[in-house]
Amino acid sequence: MKLPDDKSAGSSGMMPASAVPDERETGLPLLRTWRAVYTCVLVVFAVWIGLLIALSRMFS
């Protein structure tokens, strides 16, 4: 059984970033774009991996 809404969107759901107002602004003081937020998260992640590698090597 297939209801009408099933293909109503008819797309992958992708849309340009500019179409959604709060998609561009983060509202954060230093990290104003989402790209900056994601970069910051990746840097924090890299620091964590580095610290864990250092811990593993220092006390192995």
Add this chain to the structure above:
Amino acid sequence: MNALDYVVLLGTILGIALYGMWRTRGRHNLDSYLRGSGDSRWFVVGLSVMATQASAVTFLSTPGQGFASGLGFIQIYFGMPIALIIIAAVFLPIYRRLNVITAYEYLGRRFDTKSRLLGAEIFLLQRGMGAGITIYAPAIVLSTVFGWRLDATIICSGLVVIAYTVSGGSDAVNVTQKYQIGVIFAGMIAACVVLVNKLPAGLGVHDALTLAGGMHKLQAVNFSTDPRERYTLWSGVLGATFLMLAYFGTDQSQVQRYISGASLRESRLGLMFNAVFKIPMQFFILSLGVLLFLFYQFEKPPVYFNQVEWKHRAERGDAGRLQAIETDFTAAHDRERQQLGVWLAARRAGNSAAEAAARAAVSAAHEQVEAVRTQAEMAVDPTGKKKDTDYVFITFILDYLPHGIIGLLVATFFAAALSAKAAELNALGSATTVDFYRHVIRPQASDAHYLAASKWFTVFWGLVSISFALSATLAENLIQAVNIIGSIFYPVMLGLFVVGFFLRRIGGTAVFWGALATQVLIIAFYFCLNISYLWYNLIGCAACVLFSILLQAALGTIARPAKT
């Protein structure tokens, strides 16, 4: 547990539950029951996502994992920041734009009904089983604390969780989770403070790290490229990224949490909160396990932590054999403790030759301790399926923590169980109602009818999860069992969404049969291939994409490019 513990336990758990019900009174229309009222700020979204993932299993079983295997398990979380960034950038805007209640509605709109139902079925199947483990974990706590039968404990605690979830709905889940996670953090920090204070006087931080490292408990990152090794840097960064992408991006229990944010910004920041803080949080919990390991080098632990099971076995006629094992264990542990003293003395004297010799002696003594422990495990369960490590943390809590803190820690496990279970049952009830009942069986009923149906489906899934928990004799540590089950089913679900998001020319029929073929492949891999389960996520998602492309080409009906 004494009266003070019960006051803390009942006051905390019932207080939060009653507060949640009071705060959400009168809000029970269908939309808020399934999706929440949509006014959650990023901090609430973030804590809700965290509380949903961190069930009682996390706080009960992960310290045991740290006790037995050290910090290596943390590598499973290496995929999380990457996955959450992809979800925040790609998945989330689509879910919000389409205003879906369940993630599988997207599949229906992008492909067709059969793909939507396949996604929903996979979710229901694996989450239904996962929910069984969520009940199983606190049941272990209760059976140990009270000496109850495990099956009776599973049934009773499961029924309590069902009652709480059915009355609450999604809004109440959000409201209560932030307080429950507060109790969880308070309990774990209290346990850590007590544990550090109970380490031997004079054992400095560097000594502790040296001892733990010397006994291979601080090997947090493993660079091995052997695919059979379960947790490595590569399986964590590559395989686990796909596991986390599937869990956070396509599992309704998580999607339901972050789409409840007041805006895209609030939902995204909630996800980024988890991307930043999840690894340190898991590091802290695993470190508790390593601290427990150190503590039990100086204090004699029971040879078998699940003392209820141990006593049952002794009563069934094995008392003499178990007594002999306990005597051997005491002797082996005494030898190890003695050698540890020699090692520390050599370290402090700066005698590196003596230190190396003492370290080797400690390793040999530790192997003897582990050999006796293995004998004990085999004496209790000759099949070797029962894992004792899940009982390590609760044994420490009951034996060494002061009254009041014991109640807080038991409340921690309950808070974690309730928060995760409520979200799971809420999601299972939502997906069954929205994707099956309203979409296929009864499309034209009123909201009041669907609200009632959703509550009944929530009860149904609660009973299914209890049944699964009753039949589960897990061969794995609990926290690993959850991830293994997920890794068998998630790759297909993720494959469906990846094809939907990124391959516009693939149609519903190709992706449906491609997904089914992939599920068969992953189940075959599980039984035939000796590789880390984390790799199933990467292989399965890639296979689903590949099969879908090949099938679409074979069908010869390339769909028109989708419009944006």
